Amino acid sequence: MRRLSRTRTALLAALALLAAPFAHAIAPTRMPTPALQARYERLIHGFRCMQCQDESLANSPVSLAADMRRQIRQMLLAGKTDQQIRNFFVARYGYFILFKPPFVAKTAWLWLAPGVLLAIGAVSAAWVIRRRAALVGPEDTDEDESLDDGLLGPGKHS
Amino acid sequence: MIRYFIPLGVLVVVVVLLALGIHQAPRKDLVPSPLIGKPAPSFALPSLTDPAKQVTSASLRGHWYLFNVWGTWCVSCHIEEPELLAIAHTGLVPLIGLDWKDSRSQAISYLRQKGNPYQQIAFDPGGLEAIHWGVYGAPETFLVNPQGIIVYKYIGPITPHAWTHDILPRLPAGQTVRGS
Numbered sequence: 460m461r462r463l464s465r466t467r468t469a470l471l472a473a474l475a476l477l478a479a480p481f482a483h484a485i486a487p488t489r490m491p492t493p494a495l496q497a498r499y500e501r502l503i504h505g506f507r508c509m510q511c512q513d514e515s516l517a518n519s520p521v522s523l524a525a526d527m528r529r530q531i532r533q534m535l536l537a538g539k540t541d542q543q544i545r546n547f548f549v550a551r552y553g554y555f556i557l558f559k560p561p562f563v564a565k566t567a568w569l570w571l572a573p574g575v576l577l578a579i580g581a582v583s584a585a586w587v588i589r590r591r592a593a594l595v596g597p598e599d600t601d602e603d604e605s606l607d608d609g610l611l612g613p614g615k616h617s
Numbered sequence: 618m619i620r621y622f623i624p625l626g627v628l629v630v631v632v633v634l635l636a637l638g639i640h641q642a643p644r645k646d647l648v649p650s651p652l653i654g655k656p657a658p659s660f661a662l663p664s665l666t667d668p669a670k671q672v673t674s675a676s677l678r679g680h681w682y683l684f685n686v687w688g689t690w691c692v693s694c695h696i697e698e699p700e701l702l703a704i705a706h707t708g709l710v711p712l713i714g715l716d717w718k719d720s721r722s723q724a725i726s727y728l729r730q731k732g733n734p735y736q737q738i739a740f741d742p743g744g745l746e747a748i749h750w751g752v753y754g755a756p757e758t759f760l761v762n763p764q765g766i767i768v769y770k771y772i773g774p775i776t777p778h779a780w781t782h783d784i785l786p787r788l789p790a791g792q793t794v795r796g797s
Contacts, residue, residue: 523744551750
């Protein structure tokens, strides 16, 4: 009996340890109206926790994130717009605090680079395909071995 | 022949970009502050050592100061404490403390035990003032000029090297602490 209760204690302890990470769960904040609640939720999901960096303010258990959530709550209650709240944090922490950075001169390359790379890829693919197609064109009577030479001489077939 | 080098060139560019990225990655903890070159936040906070008094940004105008964010709970702040005392001892620039998310009694006994490098200490138990300075960890130290502009921010415990290489060169020569 004594052994059993000891086992049980050990089990309970193990369970408590397993549950420990969840003990950090963020206490939900109640806003006075559903509309404010929705804006609050959207805002805290859009900001990065500066301490843990890969978590949003909504998910971060650190106390700085709690302070920032409190700041957002106060600003919402004071009637500030979402944009004003975003500007407040960007002015102090930089665009890094936003999970979705805005399109400005400083972040332009971030937004444009994928498109530019895709365009470069498309243009080179089109160029290669055209050249290959020209190589097997009707006037190309060279034997196969000279194909590579043909590739080396730009303008030969066009 | 040149066309065979194009993929090689692209590869070199990609490798260089990745190498730069990897090289920068460990400094991800150092987020550059957008406040550099901007006016320091204006504030009026109770003094840690004397709750009846206030520490105000207005009273700090007109001379250089180092604004140091710390707390007794912050291990790195314990590490930099001797260097802060050494800086205070040089008399070149006053240290203004922001005791962040701390307990007053603990902070006072900590300073009594280790020595107080600060000329004035603002008390911010709620942590909202630190947000205005864009603080995301402690210690963080801001160098503010007589016009109230943040000239430089140092993240992490100040080392003797950081003092001589990063902070001291930004101070004008012949600068001395002005009593308050």
